Amino acid sequence: MITTAQREGNAMLAIAAREITKGIKNPVLMIVSIVFPIIFIGIMGGSLSQNMAGGLGFNYLQFMMIGMIVNSIFTGLITGMSSLIEERNQNMTQELYVSPISRYSIIIGKMIGSSFTSLVGLIGIVLVALIMQIPLGGMHIVYLFLITPLFCLVGGSLGIFFIGFVQDSKTADIGSMLLVMPQMFLSGAMTPIQHSTGLLGFLAHIMPMTYCIDLARSVFYSGTDMYSKIVLYNPLTDLAVMAGFFLVFTIVGTLMFTRSERNR
Amino acid sequence: MEPMIRVENLRKQYKQGARPAVDGVSFEVGKGEFFAFLGPNGAGKTTTISILTTTLSKTDGEVMIAGYDVEKEASKVRRNVGIIFQNPSLDLDLTAEENIRLHVSIYGVYAYRPFYSMMPAAYKQRIEELSQVVGIHENLFKKVKGFSGGMRRKLEIMRSLMHNPQILFLDEPTQGLDASARQSLWTYLQKIRKEENMTIFLTTHYLEEAEEADRVCMITQGKVAILGTPDEIKHKLLGDKTMLLRGEDEAALKEELDAMRATYTEENGSLKVVYSDKTPQHLLSQLHTPLTRLDIHQPTLEEAYLRLVEQSERGVSL
Numbered sequence: 138m139i140t141t142a143q144r145e146g147n148a149m150l151a152i153a154a155r156e157i158t159k160g161i162k163n164p165v166l167m168i169v170s171i172v173f174p175i176i177f178i179g180i181m182g183g184s185l186s187q188n189m190a191g192g193l194g195f196n197y198l199q200f201m202m203i204g205m206i207v208n209s210i211f212t213g214l215i216t217g218m219s220s221l222i223e224e225r226n227q228n229m230t231q232e233l234y235v236s237p238i239s240r241y242s243i244i245i246g247k248m249i250g251s252s253f254t255s256l257v258g259l260i261g262i263v264l265v266a267l268i269m270q271i272p273l274g275g276m277h278i279v280y281l282f283l284i285t286p287l288f289c290l291v292g293g294s295l296g297i298f299f300i301g302f303v304q305d306s307k308t309a310d311i312g313s314m315l316l317v318m319p320q321m322f323l324s325g326a327m328t329p330i331q332h333s334t335g336l337l338g339f340l341a342h343i344m345p346m347t348y349c350i351d352l353a354r355s356v357f358y359s360g361t362d363m364y365s366k367i368v369l370y371n372p373l374t375d376l377a378v379m380a381g382f383f384l385v386f387t388i389v390g391t392l393m394f395t396r397s398e399r400n401r
Numbered sequence: 402m403e404p405m406i407r408v409e410n411l412r413k414q415y416k417q418g419a420r421p422a423v424d425g426v427s428f429e430v431g432k433g434e435f436f437a438f439l440g441p442n443g444a445g446k447t448t449t450i451s452i453l454t455t456t457l458s459k460t461d462g463e464v465m466i467a468g469y470d471v472e473k474e475a476s477k478v479r480r481n482v483g484i485i486f487q488n489p490s491l492d493l494d495l496t497a498e499e500n501i502r503l504h505v506s507i508y509g510v511y512a513y514r515p516f517y518s519m520m521p522a523a524y525k526q527r528i529e530e531l532s533q534v535v536g537i538h539e540n541l542f543k544k545v546k547g548f549s550g551g552m553r554r555k556l557e558i559m560r561s562l563m564h565n566p567q568i569l570f571l572d573e574p575t576q577g578l579d580a581s582a583r584q585s586l587w588t589y590l591q592k593i594r595k596e597e598n599m600t601i602f603l604t605t606h607y608l609e610e611a612e613e614a615d616r617v618c619m620i621t622q623g624k625v626a627i628l629g630t631p632d633e634i635k636h637k638l639l640g641d642k643t644m645l646l647r648g649e650d651e652a653a654l655k656e657e658l659d660a661m662r663a664t665y666t667e668e669n670g671s672l673k674v675v676y677s678d679k680t681p682q683h684l685l686s687q688l689h690t691p692l693t694r695l696d697i698h699q700p701t702l703e704e705a706y707l708r709l710v711e712q713s714e715r716g717v718s719l
Contacts, residue, residue, distance in 0.1 A: 144509035147509060147513050148507040150506070151503050151506030151507055151513040152507070154503075154515055155495065155499075155503050159492070163494070231486050231490040233507065234456055235454050235455060235456055236507040237480040237509070
């Protein structure tokens with residue numbers, strides 16, 4: 138006899154596998170995972186590195202690569218979660234909503250599946266880094282990859298929070314871009330933010346991705362001379378803030394999403 | 402015996418709506434019954450079916466499905482119903498089998514496995530049987546994107562039966578299907594209904610599909626306008642069933658009809674005779690006068706429905 142917990146776990150696994158299967162079958166995902174790093178790290182990063190990064194005192198492309206790893210995960214998770222809105226509008230997920238499983242299982246399953254496809258997307262960044270001869274930092278990059286599930290959780294929870302307040306797919310499309318783009322520019326993914334002040338400084342410090350990127354860099358640069366020049370906060374502070382964001386976003390987002398789905 | 406569906410004073414007021422979409426609807430559906438729920442666009446059919454299938458909250462009233470409350474025991478309700486939506490809800494990027502595997506996994510019928518070959522033998526056997534019955538066996542491992550509308554519907558029906566539901570909700574299931582696909586679908590649905598004693602709750606715009614229903618409920622403007630068997634509804638909305646007869650010997654024909662105590666009136670040189678059986682065969686078999694005209698008018702549910710809509714638009718209550 139199957140227990141409720143087993144049934145929910147089974148459903149989560151099936152929903153996650155659906156995302157992964159769709160991702161594997163979709164060549165666009167593979168193309169995007171290569172094209173985006175070429176545009177951002179190769180073209181934009183290369184140009185900034187050659188023209189403006191001379192006096193930084195650290196390898197700019199390496200710095201940016203870490204930021205883009207976290208950014209890529211966030212983008213994948215937010216767009217993955219917001220696709221629930223589009224799928225709901227196109228009736229593709231009606232099947233899930235009338236099944237005897239918890240809404241939490243649907244959301245967590247979706248988050249696991251989107252995490253997998255986001256992490257696969259990191260292959261493109263590594264390939265571009267290898268081609269551009271950006272130092273991967275030996276074991277440091279391995280440690281960084283080991284903590285990527287934490288970034289998936291925070292990015293996914295931000296996606297859940299977002300879909301809790303959005304009803305239609307057009308708003309979801311535009312909104313997810315508005316959620317991703319400012320974080321990419323303000324959270325330190327592409328440029329250092331140590332000297333950000335005023336409104337930009339304030340915005341930088343209320344963005345969840347800021348703390349994820351900072352934790353990623355603290356792991357990647359730990360034990361090196363660059364650590365003090367690059368890392369903003371103590372890793373424990375980053376972790377605490379990330380945990381706070383995760384809990385608030387997940388609880389509020391799931392409640393709002395479940396309510397908006399049935400209370401029309 | 403507890404009905405499979407019990408709806409009492411159901412009311413739904415949308416946040417943006419000027420008036421309730423469903424306003425005090427009540428009905429019951431028994432086990433194994435084929436129940437048709439009809440009404441014009443905007444009458445409240447889809448709202449009602451959405452509440453019954455737990456995808457929408459009600460504003461007021463009580464709804465019990467298979468003995469469970471739709472609000473408090475939504476999960477148990479979902480386990481006991483199969484749903485075929487108005488718009489296909491298949492994942493077009495997956496194969497037919499992958500869609501079904503997802504379904505049985507989220508319903509907890511079988512543990513999820515990443516490949517078909519790893520699924521249990523019972524699953525493979527069930528999928529084999531059902532795909533043969535609905536006629537999509539050859540396409541089980543093809544992407545749904547390439548399926549015709551009829552094949553997608555068949556796949557949805559097959560999927561909805563995988564967890565052995567007690568009640569099957571069909572929300573305009575044949576929308577967009579050609580006549581032959583519609584017919585084969587109904588042949589199959591009637592077959593499984595009889596075999597499994599399954600309750601069927603149907604909404605449709607093809608009223609000939611509702612002719613076979615045990616009972617029909619018609620709603621207009623969110624309220625139940627009429628509820629009964631198709632014959633009762635036709636009788637109530639369209640009056641008596643009649644046929645036009647003309648005999649070689651009119652006097653002899655009238656004599657025979659009088660002897661049978663049949664009700665008739667004269668109309669343009671013919672006799673308009675009322676009959677009450679399902680067909681006029683019994684009455685006709687007793688006539689000996691040779692007939693020169695026989696026009697039987699078999700009222701349809703569609704005519705009854707159109708009469709209801711017309712009356713509703715004129716504000717006439719039944």
